[in-house]
């Protein structure tokens with residue numbers, strides 16, 4: 022800490038904080054100022070009951086010092102003494118400093134009062150420097166605390182989560198009068214893992230640097246293995262953009278230029294990068310950023326994303342566009358015309374990154390059921406009210422109600438936009454269902470019998486894509502899946518091709534979720550066909566599978582719902598009653614599913630065996646049935662086309678069952694079905 026310092030340029034303004042404090046102490050205008058910036062006379066402290074004046078302000082550094090209460094930065098003065106909300110204080114200071122210009126007497130032009138420290142000429146390689154940079158950052162990181170005013174000021178003004186600072190190794194350097202050290206936040210610039218530069222950021226927004234910093238693009242290492250990238254100006258905009266992209270489930274590296282010039286030497290880092298999105302700030306200096314980046318990277322692979330500033334908007338950078346003008350992460354992400362190709366290595370996670378990352382809560386549309394970016398399968402034999410279930414789901418999402426009135430299926434938003442591509446029913450049947458189910462909803466569009474095919478893709482599918490691009494639904498429903506492709510549904514390559522365009526859609530519109538309605542075996546009781554129908558691709562593709570079975574109880578009709586989800590609790594045997602076109606939860610309505618126990622058990626047995634080998638004893642324990650029943654069930658599965666090998670069964674070697682093949686061609690070792 023002694024040797025390494027974060028240097029800042031002096032303010033060009035001789036007394037930058039005089040006007041700031043003059044609002045609170047009108048007498049300041051008549052006061053004399055000492056060499057060091059403090060007032061000669063004292064002021065009455067606004068914080069404690071001050072009989073004799075005991076406070077001074079420093080019109081150079083901005084510090085407010087009371088002999089009784091301590092010293093305060095301008096931000097802390099506004100929040101703790103003047104009682105202004107942190108967010109307002111932060112905005113006010115930003116605006117105040119931005120408006121502060123100094124006239125250059127030689128040229129007659131106006132200069133920013135707080136010029137940024139330009140370290141580009143300070144770089145002299147020194148032996149052992151990298152280790153010392155590491156040491157410096159390590160110390161600074163250990164000092165960072167969310168409650169530090171400078172941290173609060175930084176993150177509230179920009180809408181950045183504190184975790185982002187920790188993840189990207191931000192640190193804190195305290196004020197040190199003797200060393201001439203300005204209180205600041207610091208952030209390392211790493212290139213291939215090594216710190217090459219350290220940026221400082223004072224509470225007043227001034228940028229500084231540690232001597233011998235050699236600035237490159239910030240977050241450059243995230244580019245490794247990617248095919249597209251976003252470049253912004255400054256680390257704050259980069260952090261905020263990363264936060265927005267991640268919130269929308271988009272995995273694209275974001276870098277920032279340290280100044281506003283894109284240097285020739287950075288071009289080599291972009292080898293193999295097909296598309297670069299430049300998001301400039303809205304000021305004159307940004308023109309240079311765009312011009313230099315286009316010149317270095319080539320116009321053909323750059324896309325300039327201008328933020329759509331409107332009359333009356335406040336600010337100039339990405340953080341301000343978002344926080345001060347009430348724009349959402351999603352709005353920002355949607356401005357970026359993301360290419361449809363997936364990054365080659367986007368799913369190659371670095372363990373260091375994973376160690377730092379908080380597991381994100383899915384962006385639920387319906388908590389515990391379906392999140393944005395997910396695909397859910399609603400399946401069951403034909404005529405089992407699957408479409409009614411989906412209509413109930415749409416109604417709940419549109420009206421912001423719990424799905425089917427089920428307490429744990431809460432919708433997180435209301436008025437979502439949905440597109441339900443309906444290929445099965447007659448138009449009259451559709452009209453009847455909609456009139457029964459969807460009263461009081463809006464923003465639901467139903468392309469009906471349009472002939473859309475995902476495989477082979479047809480012009481009707483292109484129309485659907487265009488509509489989705491315009492309408493931007495939150496939910497896309499395909500009912501039923503079998504209508505949307507030609508070919509054998511038991512052929513995994515066919516099913517992969519069916520799901521490819523859906524996956525592409527979810528990458529392009531990460532805020533959307535997809536529900537696929539699918540028929541299983543015709544005879545509800547024929548569990549073997551039921552369990553085996555369709556390629557295992559279907560199950561592997563899905564983030565959730567909801568099984569629907571229709572039942573009759575006395576005069577009433579209803580369904581039993583079972584759901585398994587990647588990110589939520591399993592739902593077992595939930596009974597829903599059909600009432601006036603909707604499936605609703607009714608405490609008194611429970612369906613006796615005893616008849617179906619054998620079916621459920623067989624499914625469970627088949628599922629267990631796809632995970633690993635089981636002994637006879639394990640299976641009787643897990644299924645809570647007799648040895649004989651397990652043997653019978655194994656025979657039933659075999660009759661249904663499962664290949665199950667048997668070993669042991671004598672002294673010292675328990676009988677063990679191993680599933681080697683299912684009727685759809687799934688083989689043991691084909692995939693990891695572990696969960």
Ligand SMILES: [Zn+2]
Nearest residue numbers: 066069087090
């Ligand atoms: Zn005081």
